[in-house]
Amino acid sequence: MPNSITRNKGDLILEITNMTKTFGPVTALNNVDLKLYRGDVLGLIGENGSGKSTISSIAAGMQKADSGEMKYLGENWAPKSMIDALDKGIGMIVQESGTIAGISVAENIFLGNLNQFSKYGFINKKELHARANEVLRNIGIDNIDSSMIMGALDFQSRKLVEIAKVIMKEPEILIVDETTTALSQKGREILYKVVKRYREENRAVIFISHDLDEIMEVCDTLTVLRDGNIIRTFKKEEFDPDQIRLSMIGRELEGDYYRSDYDPTHGEKVTIELKNATVKGHMYGINLEAHEGEILGIGGLSHCGMHTLGKALFGAVKLDDGEALVNGEKIKNEIFATKKKIGYVSKDRDNESLVLSASVKDNIAIAGLDIFSIGNFLVLYSKENEYVKKQIDSLLIKCSDSSQVVQTLSGGNKQKVVFGKWIGCGSEILVLDCPTRGVDIGVKQAMYQLLYRLKKEGKTIIIISEELPELMGMSDRLIIMKDGKINKEFLRSKDLSDAEIIGYMI
Numbered sequence: 368m369p370n371s372i373t374r375n376k377g378d379l380i381l382e383i384t385n386m387t388k389t390f391g392p393v394t395a396l397n398n399v400d401l402k403l404y405r406g407d408v409l410g411l412i413g414e415n416g417s418g419k420s421t422i423s424s425i426a427a428g429m430q431k432a433d434s435g436e437m438k439y440l441g442e443n444w445a446p447k448s449m450i451d452a453l454d455k456g457i458g459m460i461v462q463e464s465g466t467i468a469g470i471s472v473a474e475n476i477f478l479g480n481l482n483q484f485s486k487y488g489f490i491n492k493k494e495l496h497a498r499a500n501e502v503l504r505n506i507g508i509d510n511i512d513s514s515m516i517m518g519a520l521d522f523q524s525r526k527l528v529e530i531a532k533v534i535m536k537e538p539e540i541l542i543v544d545e546t547t548t549a550l551s552q553k554g555r556e557i558l559y560k561v562v563k564r565y566r567e568e569n570r571a572v573i574f575i576s577h578d579l580d581e582i583m584e585v586c587d588t589l590t591v592l593r594d595g596n597i598i599r600t601f602k603k604e605e606f607d608p609d610q611i612r613l614s615m616i617g618r619e620l621e622g623d624y625y626r627s628d629y630d631p632t633h634g635e636k637v638t639i640e641l642k643n644a645t646v647k648g649h650m651y652g653i654n655l656e657a658h659e660g661e662i663l664g665i666g667g668l669s670h671c672g673m674h675t676l677g678k679a680l681f682g683a684v685k686l687d688d689g690e691a692l693v694n695g696e697k698i699k700n701e702i703f704a705t706k707k708k709i710g711y712v713s714k715d716r717d718n719e720s721l722v723l724s725a726s727v728k729d730n731i732a733i734a735g736l737d738i739f740s741i742g743n744f745l746v747l748y749s750k751e752n753e754y755v756k757k758q759i760d761s762l763l764i765k766c767s768d769s770s771q772v773v774q775t776l777s778g779g780n781k782q783k784v785v786f787g788k789w790i791g792c793g794s795e796i797l798v799l800d801c802p803t804r805g806v807d808i809g810v811k812q813a814m815y816q817l818l819y820r821l822k823k824e825g826k827t828i829i830i831i832s833e834e835l836p837e838l839m840g841m842s843d844r845l846i847i848m849k850d851g852k853i854n855k856e857f858l859r860s861k862d863l864s865d866a867e868i869i870g871y872m873i
């Protein structure tokens with residue numbers, strides 16, 4: 368990156384003209400024009416599959432457009448790879464994991480630049496780790512040691528390392544693709560600080576998020592994409608949530624967003640429960656019952672134990688003490704839970720809920736095998752196709768066809784595949800850990816309405832979430848966890864206040 372650069376506020380730094388990109392029958396970008404100016408934090412917003420990741424990843428050298436032009440610092444811009452783009456000043460924190468699991472944090476951070484630490488063919492690990500730790504501390508990450516193996520870190524920590532890896536190169540343009548969804552408040556603050564500094568230094572930022580409140584707060588300008596087209600660009604003083612939503616989905620949202628009633632009644636029968644359940648280091652002595660026709664919300668800060676609790680309800684974690692029961696029977700493991708019609712959407716969707724390298728069809732069909740197979744071996748393919756198609760249609764999953772590999776779907780569409788998998792096979796109990804993470808409003812609304820319908824049909828639904836509005840909006844009963852224990856329980860009511868609930872989280 369040239370150091371002699373002068374950074375004047377308002378100078379055009381990146382210009383994209385007439386860009387088109389297709390994937391088979393899908394037009395991801397349709398003749399798009401975009402301008403980015405120094406000192407500007409430009410938000411990109413739009414429903415899943417609208418083209419946000421595609422346009423940014425082309426600018427960042429991850430893939431190539433079919434046609435169109437890019438100019439960066441006034442010159443033609445055609446990066447050969449992401450590393451090449453980053454070297455020349457455009458860096459992107461990608462939406463789906465951009466790190467390598469089997470090597471250390473330090474090696475991830477300096478990937479492609481490890482030579483500077485090698486002498487006679489050996490890497491000076493001590494120096495590498497020290498430098499990487501310095502990079503982490505500089506942006507305020509103090510709980511990750513650079514010698515740790517990447518794969519041992521949780522989702523949030525992996526994301527923070529990715530941020531460090533890009534920031535270390537101090538790009539002129541920083542692209543942040545749906546990163547904050549994976550972060551707790553502390554992680555977000557780290558990123559917001561970087562964004563703020565980039566604005567002040569007259570660099571530029573492209574900030575992608577599906578969280579409207581966040582994006583209005585963080586950005587100076589906001590461009591709305593829909594189906595690969597740029598619909599409208601809003602300046603800060605024009606920001607208006609209703610107008611923005613309207614241009615995102617192209618129509619007014621009809622009906623309720625969450626449920627509109629305040630009636631917390633449900634069936635008598637206890638379907639799933641935890642008795643004195645303990646998983647050391649995560650949760651202690653948890654007693655909990657959920658009923659037929661009940662939506663039970665579970666909230667708290669990200670390390671309060673609620674994600675482990677969700678795993679315990681699906682038999683996906685070993686209890687050190689106590690037990691988990693479904694209709695009175697002990698939940699032995701995940702296979703047993705699936706047989707007993709428990710469906711589970713994991714927070715770590717990509718690693719736990721989906722086979723990324725398999726097709727949409729195979730992912731959806733896997734839990735429904737009982738329905739369209741005879742005995743253990745014979746699969747009725749026509750029935751399977753019909754079953755898969757029904758899920759794709761009813762959840763409006765955006766894919767070129769059911770053979771598309773799940774890895775290539777946008778985040779929200781991946782989530783819909785997970786939903787389709789469990790709802791299609793007739794789950795009686797759904798344990799949903801952050802079910803709407805990375806999903807945008809139009810789809811979220813459809814999911815909420817679907818969950819409400821399932822409640823009315825008598826299903827038990829457990830929503831574990833870091834988003835308080837959704838918990839308050841949907842739950843019959845809301846349990847707040849803190850430090851691995853249940854701290855408070857609220858019944859559905861008009862009078863619940865978020866301030867009071869948050870008080871029990873922290």
Ligand SMILES: Nc1ncnc2c1ncn2[C@@H]1O[C@H](COP(=O)(O)OP(=O)(O)O)[C@@H](O)[C@H]1O
Pocket residue numbers: 390393394395413414415416417418419420421422765766775776777778
């Ligand atoms: N590698 C790919 N293969 C096939 N289709 C893709 C690929 N990448 C993106 N798409 C499709 O292009 C469209 C735009 O995707 P994307 O840019 O990821 O949307 P967004 O980031 O706005 O959610 C979607 O319909 C998506 O399924």
Ligand SMILES: [Mg+2]
Pocket residue numbers: 419420421462545777778
């Ligand atoms: Mg995306």
